[in-house]
Amino acid sequence: MLTQQQLKQNVAQAAVDYVLPMLGPDVIVGIGSGSTADLFIDALAQYKDRFLGTVSSSERSTARLQGHGVNVFDLNDVSKVPVYVDGADEIDHGLHMLKGGGGALTREKIVASVADQFVCIVDESKLVDCMGAFALPVEVIPMAREVVARRLRALGGEPRLREGFVTDNGCIILDVAGLRITDPAALEAQVNNIPGVVTCGLFAISPATVALMSTQSGVVQLKPKGL
Structure with a gap:
């Protein structure tokens, strides 16, 4: 039985594998915040020579990125972000999310709004039929x-x-x-x-593009129900 930490590590690595084909010398990656995003940062940093840098949604993530020697840009200086990767406290089958347990919801929403894709990374405990159990x-x-x-x-x-x-x-x-x-x-x-x-911490008007969900049998890719 995998622990929640192992599930998070697996989905963080899956997210890196997902974004690798998008990387290039001029590419800026949007980075969220939280425990799963921390693991994504650690895994992505191994490829820091394959992309230009990042924009970050929190001071915490910025410090972690810079600790790995990854460039962090001010969003005002960035015109294109092909992908934003972040976790969620809850996600439903339409890929609407409830976020902000770590308090970075506003900056997360701002960075996500400029990205071509929002990749949500979660473990299976975060998938719900109806959000609201998490405040x-x-x-x-x-x-x-x-x-x-x-x-x-x-x-x-x-x-x-x-x-x-x-x-x-x-x-x-x-x-x-x-x-x-x-x-x-x-x-x-x-x-x-x-x-x-x-x-507020609802990301529903602009839901995730895709969710990578870590389960006991592996990481599965979810798209909004009905697509």
Whole structure:
């Protein structure tokens, strides 16, 4: 029986194998954040001479990349990102994702938005029929904390401040429990439209292009249900 760490290592290597054909001397790779992304960074760094560099979605990932000697570019200086690789806290069969357990959701969403492909890397425990068992992270401007919390309660959620945590953008996180997310794109738009919200952790309006999922019998490739 493979441990969760072994499952993560397997899918990280599978993601490297997936992106290798895309690499070239002028290629910039988008990199997410989190424990599985860390393993992807470690595996990708072995090929750092085969691509120009990366754009990163968190200070944590930037430090890890630079520790491996991988170039990290400011997104403002990059015009093309063929692929973005990141994990998820939950993913459904439409490849809609719930992300932000590590607090980097806004930068993750920004970098993902410029990539031609979003490759989500997960282990099989993250695949769900309906998202919401994992509390939905919402990044909020500090002065709007209670205003946003009231609106989230009105949507049926139970927001709780992530104590002692500040995002790389200087904002706070409200983790919203108690949601059963049957229409993730609609909820994403609704939450994002609350004044004071920077963004929420739903990646549903723009879902993953493909998911690589690590299972006990190997890594499988998932595409949105119906395709």
